[in-house]
Amino acid sequence: MKADEKNIRPIWFDNDSETVKIIDQRLLPHEFVITDLSTADDVIMAIKEMYVRGAPLIGVTGAYGVYLAAVHSKTEDELIRECERLKAARPTAVNLVWGVDKVLSEVLKKENVSERIDTARKEAAVIAEFEAENCRKIGEYGVSLIEAISRKKHGKPVNLLTHCNAGWLACIEYGTATAPMYAAYEKGIDIHVWVDETRPLNQGARLTAWELGRHGIQHTVITDNAGGHLMQHGMVDMVIVGTDRTTYTGDVANKIGTYLKALAAKDNNIPFYVALPSTTFDWTLRDGLAEIPIEERDPDEVRYIQGADHTSPLKACGQEISPDEIKYVQNSEQHTIRSVLVPPENSPAANYAFDVTPARLVTGFITERGSCKATEEEIKRLFPD
Structure with missing residues (x-):
């Protein structure tokens, strides 16, 4: 699909390195930021913190995570442990377990590390195309x-x-x-x-x-x-x-x-x-x-709300703001991404x-x-x- 006139997906391989790239969805629509994932820990963090979200994408991200785990794992047992950690990143979306297990099952058929890495990369790409085609067909039937x-x-x-x-x-x-x-x-x-x-x-x-x-x-x-x-x-x-x-x-x-x-x-x-x-x-x-x-998530997601501050970058809410706090410029107007507390500070939230x-x-x-x-x-x- 298109973003800023470019065809882009929410996740893809960086062909020049052992890196996976994602759109950091926490910052949209006010900032369009691409983040690198280089390890299984990066993938787990991205899933837990909702850099990526949505059942199909979480499943595909888990599949890419197996690839990164294969790159950095020295033994089969270590790879399996990393995949268990990937599957536990978020409990509700069933696609995560499916994506990880599907890639891992193919990887474990290979004898050496290089074959496992190559297989993981290919299988993750296959899963991504499979989910894209599924969604295209959903559109055909739903229309x-x-x-x-x-x-x-x-x-x-x-x-x-x-x-x-x-x-x-x-x-x-x-x-x-x-x-x-x-x-x-x-x-x-x-x-x-x-x-x-x-x-x-x-x-x-x-x-x-x-x-x-x-x-x-x-x-x-x-x-x-x-x-x-x-x-x-x-x-x-x-x-x-x-x-x-x-x-x-x-x-x-x-x-x-x-x-x-x-x-x-x-x-x-x-x-x-x-x-x-x-x-x-x-x-x-x-x-x-x-x-x-x-899943029960951090109550602060309820207590705080995030958005773009359109007030003067040098003075907002009566406070002076340094230029270092200004995160981007869009349409010649400076903005700052802020989180603000909504309920009383001591009120609990679920x-x-x-x-x-x-x-x-x-x-x-x-x-x-x-x-x-x-x-x-x-x-x-x-x-x-």
Whole structure:
């Protein structure tokens, strides 16, 4: 996809060294920074601290991490230990374990270090292309659902709502929830997207809005709690979200707040679709509410909020600011990225990163093999293997 008129992915190999490059997504949309990952520790840090995020991208990053681990591991046992550490970096996204295990299984078939390194690099690249192609197909299958709504509305704009960021930044190309949106836009279908801000880290307001805007798709950023109001007043035609882990019975773990959107959609008879590649299904879990681990992150992500300070670089909030604090210049205007405390300093906070939407609230899934209902029977029909 394009960023600043250049074709770019959120992760790629540096061909000149044993380095993996990523977009530091913590700083978007106000700073576009590329970060180098040189060791398994770098990869673990990038996943934990959300330099990279989104189930497919986390899986691919884990696969690249196996390559870096292979470069620096002296023995097979050391490599296996590093891969166990990679898999433990974030607990909810099932793609991470899948990506690491898939590369490691091929690497362990090789006898010497050089063969293992070469195999890890090739397998990681294969996984990246596999996920990109999955997302392209999700777009192909999902666009028909948007087309059907457009026909019923006689060409009037189709209003979509999405939560968090399930775009190309969270994947490799196209995204999951955004793939049908991009496909619809390319086919000339008139669409508009309501973009949930998605507290506490505002992945919707920061990342989804950034993506859609650069692609030319009409969108509006809304507060997380505005979706129900819009649905009640006929301003949403369809909800499309992504997922970090989905059981084979249809329960969906996604960014916190997704469950509330599903409830509102159900109450207002609005279709609620989840877009995902097969790699995000967890074929070992049946009861999502009881069995999917829900990550609890640093409460400071709730207590503090980050953004670009547009005030004078020499005086903001009554304090003098040195030129060294100014992080970038954009459109001839100086900005500073700041974090500010919102609640009382001594108030405790809780930061549950995901929730589980029961299958009964999901209209259907959009996958690389087509669409299906959120039932065990339908999922296994689409994925008998």
